[in-house]
Amino acid sequence: MVEARDPLVEARKQLRRAIDLLGYPDYIYEVLAEPERVIQVKIPVKTSDGVKVFIGWRSQHNSALGPYKGGVRYHPNVTMNEVIALSMWMTWKNSLAGLPYGGGKGGVRVNPKMLTPRELEELSRRYFEAISDFVGVDLDIPAPDVYTDPQVMAWYFDEYSRIKRGIYPGVVTGKPPELGGLKARIVATGYGVAVAVREAARRLLGGLEGKTVAVQGFGNVGYYTAKYLAEMGAKVVAVSDSRGGIYLPEGLDPDEVLAVKRREGSVIHYPKAKKKVSPMEVLELDVDILVPAAIEGVITEENAGRIKARLIAEGANGPTTTEAERILTERGIIVLPDILVNAGGVIMSHIEWVNNRMGGWITDEEALRKLESKMSENVRYVLSYWEKKLEVDKHPVRDAAYMIAVERVVNAMKLRGWI
Numbered sequence: 514m515v516e517a518r519d520p521l522v523e524a525r526k527q528l529r530r531a532i533d534l535l536g537y538p539d540y541i542y543e544v545l546a547e548p549e550r551v552i553q554v555k556i557p558v559k560t561s562d563g564v565k566v567f568i569g570w571r572s573q574h575n576s577a578l579g580p581y582k583g584g585v586r587y588h589p590n591v592t593m594n595e596v597i598a599l600s601m602w603m604t605w606k607n608s609l610a611g612l613p614y615g616g617g618k619g620g621v622r623v624n625p626k627m628l629t630p631r632e633l634e635e636l637s638r639r640y641f642e643a644i645s646d647f648v649g650v651d652l653d654i655p656a657p658d659v660y661t662d663p664q665v666m667a668w669y670f671d672e673y674s675r676i677k678r679g680i681y682p683g684v685v686t687g688k689p690p691e692l693g694g695l696k697a698r699i700v701a702t703g704y705g706v707a708v709a710v711r712e713a714a715r716r717l718l719g720g721l722e723g724k725t726v727a728v729q730g731f732g733n734v735g736y737y738t739a740k741y742l743a744e745m746g747a748k749v750v751a752v753s754d755s756r757g758g759i760y761l762p763e764g765l766d767p768d769e770v771l772a773v774k775r776r777e778g779s780v781i782h783y784p785k786a787k788k789k790v791s792p793m794e795v796l797e798l799d800v801d802i803l804v805p806a807a808i809e810g811v812i813t814e815e816n817a818g819r820i821k822a823r824l825i826a827e828g829a830n831g832p833t834t835t836e837a838e839r840i841l842t843e844r845g846i847i848v849l850p851d852i853l854v855n856a857g858g859v860i861m862s863h864i865e866w867v868n869n870r871m872g873g874w875i876t877d878e879e880a881l882r883k884l885e886s887k888m889s890e891n892v893r894y895v896l897s898y899w900e901k902k903l904e905v906d907k908h909p910v911r912d913a914a915y916m917i918a919v920e921r922v923v924n925a926m927k928l929r930g931w932i
């Protein structure tokens with residue numbers, strides 16, 4: 514992988530651009546470039562070989578539209594700036610999706626693979642305890658992100674309910690179905706990416722049927738994106754994980770690849786693969802559609818010139834740098850931005866949260882239908898705005914997405930009398 518950039522620098526560049534395009538004065542940039550609050554916590558965990566100390570954060574970027582909302586990631590390289598950038602992206606994502614949420618994000622600097630299940634539980638409970646006065650059903654609602662899952666959410670929910678002496682399933686989303694979560698939450702981000710790609714392909718590529726796809730990253734988002742795109746008629750020809758990638762021009766079966774990954778630890782052991790490639794080479798394959806669904810900062814000015822896909826859908830948060838996007842736009846390659854296409858997870862989170870607060874029992878089918886229509890509508894709206902208000906050969910779709918998202922947040926701040 515390429516050296517990681519500071520995601521906050523990228524996030525601020527994107528904000529700056531939106532402010533300029535909207536013709537807003539500088540102070541609006543100043544207000545939005547910083548989060549409203551960042552909480553840093555120390556998390557000591559007793560392990561079999563002594564006490565280990567971890568650092569965690571919760572960044573609450575903006576609450577003009579509603580309670581802060583966004584996931585918590587566990588990763589050995591998480592930094593405070595990354596968490597702040599991700600919380601800013603959540604503000605735009607939630608605004609653009611039309612959800613009554615502000616933006617937040619959490620992170621703990623830990624390699625969860627090095628912890629026993631009991632240590633992971635301890636870490637999760639202590640993290641949530643440490644931030645418990647700053648989260649809440651109507652205040653800040655965490656959810657899963659990189660390396661956190663429904664079990665971690667169950668511990669958060671339980672710990673919070675214990676501390677606050679009540680039962681508060683709505684304080685986190687992405688819970689197991691037994692605790693008020695939706696099974697559909699697991700597939701939601703990838704399903705949403707696939708729906709968004711289908712909608713955009715209809716408009717921009719003459720349909721999805723038979724189009725070739727490469728997916729970088731085969732975690733939750735990458736796998737479900739590949740699975741649903743294949744079901745919708747696209748041909749997934751390449752996928753990769755952190756160990757490497759595989760290429761099969763006839764098209765591969767994402768379920769078979771997942772079985773191999775589960776059994777042998779990586780997609781590279783898929784026996785039918787014609788060619789092995791590196792995770793970075795996956796980005797440069799000759800395909801119609803590319804889905805970076807792994808980590809930030811993988812499409813840079815260094816490799817943007819070699820990308821062959823016509824359409825890129827950002828399954829991950831922040832995979833394309835500003836400079837890379839400029840090169841791609843010049844080359845006529847369309848990037849569907851993260852804040853638009855990977856909002857399926859948080860849209861489903863909202864459905865879960867509403868359901869919890871009503872004490873309801875929505876079915877997964879109904880929830881997925883709602884997600885599908887919301888995502889298709891959002892993609893159509895953003896693409897129409899882009900075509901109507903901007904010169905499409907000079908402006909990436911992200912410009913349109915940011916203008917819509919930032920304007921809504923600014924209007925909310927004005928109405929509330931903040932600015």
Ligand code: GLU
Nearest residue numbers: 583584656658858859862
């Ligand atoms: N972590 C996901 C994201 O980055 C989902 C957040 C949520 O469901 O609140 O969008």
